Every structure is written in structure tokens, then in C-alpha cells.
Amino acid sequence: MPTTKASIMNQLNRNFARLKPVGIREFDAQASAVPGIVKLTLGEPDFNVPDAMKQAAIDSITSNDSHYAPAVGTAKLRAAIADFLKDRYQLDYDPNGEIAVTIGATEGIYAALSALINPGDEILVATPTFPLYMAVTTMLGGQPVEIDTSDHDFVLTPDQLKETIxxxxxxxxxxxxxxxxxxxxTYSAQQVEELAMAVKNTDLVVIAxxxxxxxxxDGQHTSIAKFIPEQTLxxxxxxxSxxxxxxxxxxIAGPRELMGPVSAVSGMMITSATDSAMAAATAAFGTEAGKAATQQMKAAYQERRDFLVAALTKLGFETATPNGAFYLFAKIPASAGNDDVAFATKLAEEGRVAVIPGSYFGAGGQGYLRLSYATSMDNLKTAVARIADFLKED
Ligand SMILES: Cc1ncc(COP(=O)(O)O)c(C=O)c1O
Incomplete structure (x- = not known):
């Protein structure tokens, strides 16, 4: 096996040295080594891909759908996405020029930020949040500016935003x-509108x-693009989903002029997404079966959320108002201190429950734990019983 010539390591992009360690995957890997541990760490659904989407992928493969697609994705998928955005969020995007398919939102984040950042540029990020935004900004030579929302139930307020701007x-x-x-x-329609108004008179691009x-x-999702489509991606x-x-x-969906450079960068990175996966996504966004599958999963998540919030509250954890996604952000009970990394490490090793320390998600996450309920009710019940025992012994 080759070893890298040592001096070559001095030639790397200097931005690597600026990256802060993220830690989520490492923490998860360490915790996974504890025998019999219950993991509430994963940020991905525990459900299988719905049958109609699988079948669409299979059909795509068997019909030799195996060539380069347009860089922005197949016309069918872009049309399905446009219909989805209209149907679900009352947003109008032209599939030709205002929508680009990416390799997960992850690549979308990279493409959007690549199109904007020159070295030294500041990017405002409401935190605690998905750490990839800070990492990609840093990697592109930009400077993340974290806006700690923990004093306002983790919602960025217009005043806070105006001060930061x-x-x-x-x-x-x-x-x-x-x-x-x-x-x-999540944000109410009114909160979203107020934030949009705070941005409207600036040249900020909102990456939503x-x-x-x-x-x-509880309630409906409102996209910020409803209020400021001219400056939202x-x-x-x-x-x-x-x-x-x-x-x-x-x-990614956005105004045509902005989507030009963003799509160009995305095309340079990926050429195009995978045909069979795009066929499956066309079924996901463009059929009743796709819509029904989401509703079914959502009902299961909601039941788990209700169980976990009630159980954790009983154990003395305060949680941020959990109205969406499949995470709870729980404050460590005062009697157990404020060190989320130490608490989560001990909980994994001694309590055999894995959760992610809140401080891994940026400013405002200290003293909190992220619990994912994208796992079975049985696992959640076992986790709660173990956390209760752990707190008693601690
Ligand atoms: C907020 C957020 N954005 C993006 C992603 C990545 O999504 P994708 O799988 O589409 O790349 C995640 C995954 O955990 C996420 O939590």
C-alpha cells in the first residue's frame, strides 16, 4: 500500500487547516462500539424506500436508462419537483432554468456556496445547526458567522438578524x-415573513x-421563498421525506439568473445525478404514492415525538419546541451539569444510550443533547428506561 510522500502534505488547500472537527460521525462510531447500545444518533429515516419508488428505479435500470442526463437533472424529475413545490408550498418555479437536481442537498449546499463565496466572505448561519454549512463555507475560503438562537427557543428573530447584518x-x-x-x-408563517422583511432591503442571498x-x-411549512423569491435559493x-x-x-430552486451560476458549478462537480435514482425521485415527488408514503412516515414520527417529549420531560429534560424533522434538542437536567460532551460520553459508556452532544452543532448548543427519533418505538422505550436508570445512578 502506498504511503503519501510527506512533503506533499504541505501542499494541501490551506482551508483544510481552518476546518473545525465536526465530531458527529466519530461520536457515533465510538458509541457503536459499546455492546448492546441503543442509538438515537442517526439523522436518517429508519424506514425502507417505499415500493413505488423502488419499482421506478428498477424500471429505469431494466429499460437501459443508463446515459448521461442533463446536468440539471431529467426533465421529468424537474417537472415533478416544480409540481411538488407548487402543490405543497404554493411556489412557482420553471423546471427549465429555475430548478437543478443535485446529489443530495449536501451537494446543493456546496454548489450554492461555491457560486457565492470569494475568499474572506462572511456567511451568516443561524445556530445550532447542521455543521456542514460551517465546514463548506470554511473549505471555500469563507468565514461563517454563527448567530446563536438559543435565547429565543432556537428561532432566529428579526431583531437578532438586523443586529447581525x-x-x-x-x-x-x-x-x-x-x-x-x-x-x-420550525418557524411559523409569520416568523418567516418577518425574517424575509428583515432581509428584503439587503443583498443577502437566503440559502433555505x-x-x-x-x-x-403541527401546522404547515412556509418557505421563505414565498416572500423573497428574488433572493432565495x-x-x-x-x-x-x-x-x-x-x-x-x-x-435547488431559485431565480433564473442566480440558478445559472449555481447550476454551472453543480454540473462541474457531478455531470448529472444517477438515472435510476432520478426515476425513483420522480415517483417520490410526482405521484400520489409518493405523497402517501410521506404521510405514513410522518404519522409514525409524530407518535414517537409525542412519546419521547413526554418521557424526557418526566425525567427533567427541557426540550426546544419540536414541531418538525425527527430530532429533540434536550437540555441536560441542571443536577447533571452543563458539559454535553462529557454527559453524552458517559451516557453512552455507562447508560448504553447514544445521543449527540449539542455543542457539535455550533454556538448555542452547549448543555444540550440531540436525540433522533428516526428509530423504532421499542428502541425509544428502551432508551428512555436506560436514561432514567442512568440519571438515578449518576
Ligand atoms: C439540515 C440538513 N441538510 C442537509 C442534509 C443532507 O441531506 P442529503 O441527504 O439530501 O444530502 C441533512 C442530513 O442530515 C440535514 O440534516
């Missing part, structure tokens, strides 16, 4: 993710990661 007048973009990973918190938009439990995809994480299909 005043302090960082040259920032290029605002990244918002709701429903939120890691908090499960709405990957959990189909998993809102929506990111979404099939990973969470249709349990299709491994199919790697996401999309």
Missing part, C-alpha cells in the same frame, strides 16, 4: 434550516435548507 454589512448569504436539525424547531419541510407536525430533496438518503437526490 448591521455588524456584518458585507455578508453574502444567510443560511436558514427549518424544520431544524438539530433542534426540531428545507430538507425537512415535509415533516412538520431553496434546498430540498428526497432523503428525509421519502427515506431515500442512499439514493442521493436533492434539488
Amino acid at each position: 448591521a455588524a456584518h454589512p458585507r455578508a453574502k448569504a444567510l443560511i436558514l434550516n427549518y424544520p431544524s436539525n438539530p433542534t426540531g424547531v 435548507d428545507e430538507i425537512y419541510s415535509e415533516l412538520v407536525y 431553496i434546498l430540498n430533496g428526497a432523503s428525509k 421519502h427515506a431515500m438518503t442512499g439514493y442521493r437526490i436533492g434539488f
Whole structure:
């Protein structure tokens, strides 16, 4: 096996050295080594891909659908996405020029930020949040500016945003993710509109990661693009709504002029997404079966959420208002201290329950734990019983 010539390691992109360690996967891997551990760590659905989507992928393969697709994705999938955005969120996007298919929302994040960032550019990020935004911004030579939302039930307020914009007048973009990973918190239509109004008179591009938009439990999801489409890039995809994480299909929608450069960067990275996965995503976004599958999964998540919130509250945890996604962000009971990494490590090793320390998600996450309820009710019940025992012994 080759070993790298040592001096070559000095030639790397300097931005690697600026990256902060993320830790989620490492923590999960360490915890997985504990025999019999129950894991509430994973940010992916525990359901299988619905049958109609599987069949669409199979049909695509058997019909030799095996050639390069357009860089922005197949026309059928873009049309299905346009219909989905219209039907679910009353948004109007032209499948020709205003929608691009990506390799998961992950690649969409990279493409959107690549199209915007010059070295040193600031990107505003409401935290705690999915750490990839900070990592990609840093990797592209930009500077993430974290806006800690923990004092406002993890919702970015217009005043906070205005203050941040005043302090960082040259920032290029605002990244918002709701429903939120890691908090499960989402924004009401009014909160979204107020934020949009705070952005409207600026040149900020809002990168709205709405990957959990189909998993809102009480009320409706409102996209910020409804109010400021001229400066919003929506990111979404099939990973969470249709349990299709491994199919790697996401999309970006935005105004034509902005989508030109974003799609160009995406094309440079991927050429195109995989044909069979796009066929499956067309079934996900474009058929009644796709819609019904999401509704079924959502009902199961909602039942689990209700169980877990009630059980954790009984045990003395306060949780952020969990109205969406499949996460709870729980404050460690005061009697157990404020060190989330130490608490989560001990809970994994001694209590045999794995959760993710809140501080891994940026400013405002200290003293919290992220619990994913994308796992069976049996696992959740076992986890709660073990957490109760662990707190008694601690
Ligand atoms: C907020 C958020 N955005 C994006 C992603 C990545 O999604 P995808 O599988 O579509 O790349 C995740 C995955 O956990 C996420 O939590």
C-alpha cells in the first residue's frame, strides 16, 4: 500500500487547516462500539424506500436508462419537483432554468456556496445547526458567522438578524434550516415573513435548507421563498421525506439568473445525478404514492415525538419546541451539569444510550443533547428506561 510522500502534505488547500472537527460521525462510531447500545444518533429515516419508488428505479435500470442526463437533472424529475413545490408550498418555479437536481442537498449546499463565496466572505448561519454549512463555507475560503438562537427557543428573530447584518454589512448569504436539525424547531408563517422583511432591503442571498419541510407536525411549512423569491435559493430533496438518503437526490430552486451560476458549478462537480435514482425521485415527488408514503412516515414520527417529549420531560429534560424533522434538542437536567460532551460520553459508556452532544452543532448548543427519533418505538422505550436508570445512578 502506498504511503503519501510527506512533503506533499504541505501542499494541501490551506482551508483544510481552518476546518473545525465536526465530531458527529466519530461520536457515533465510538458509541457503536459499546455492546448492546441503543442509538438515537442517526439523522436518517429508519424506514425502507417505499415500493413505488423502488419499482421506478428498477424500471429505469431494466429499460437501459443508463446515459448521461442533463446536468440539471431529467426533465421529468424537474417537472415533478416544480409540481411538488407548487402543490405543497404554493411556489412557482420553471423546471427549465429555475430548478437543478443535485446529489443530495449536501451537494446543493456546496454548489450554492461555491457560486457565492470569494475568499474572506462572511456567511451568516443561524445556530445550532447542521455543521456542514460551517465546514463548506470554511473549505471555500469563507468565514461563517454563527448567530446563536438559543435565547429565543432556537428561532432566529428579526431583531437578532438586523443586529447581525448591521455588524456584518458585507455578508453574502444567510443560511436558514427549518424544520431544524438539530433542534426540531420550525418557524411559523409569520416568523418567516418577518425574517424575509428583515432581509428584503439587503443583498443577502437566503440559502433555505428545507430538507425537512415535509415533516412538520403541527401546522404547515412556509418557505421563505414565498416572500423573497428574488433572493432565495431553496434546498430540498428526497432523503428525509421519502427515506431515500442512499439514493442521493436533492434539488435547488431559485431565480433564473442566480440558478445559472449555481447550476454551472453543480454540473462541474457531478455531470448529472444517477438515472435510476432520478426515476425513483420522480415517483417520490410526482405521484400520489409518493405523497402517501410521506404521510405514513410522518404519522409514525409524530407518535414517537409525542412519546419521547413526554418521557424526557418526566425525567427533567427541557426540550426546544419540536414541531418538525425527527430530532429533540434536550437540555441536560441542571443536577447533571452543563458539559454535553462529557454527559453524552458517559451516557453512552455507562447508560448504553447514544445521543449527540449539542455543542457539535455550533454556538448555542452547549448543555444540550440531540436525540433522533428516526428509530423504532421499542428502541425509544428502551432508551428512555436506560436514561432514567442512568440519571438515578449518576
Ligand atoms: C439540515 C440538513 N441538510 C442537509 C442534509 C443532507 O441531506 P442529503 O441527504 O439530501 O444530502 C441533512 C442530513 O442530515 C440535514 O440534516
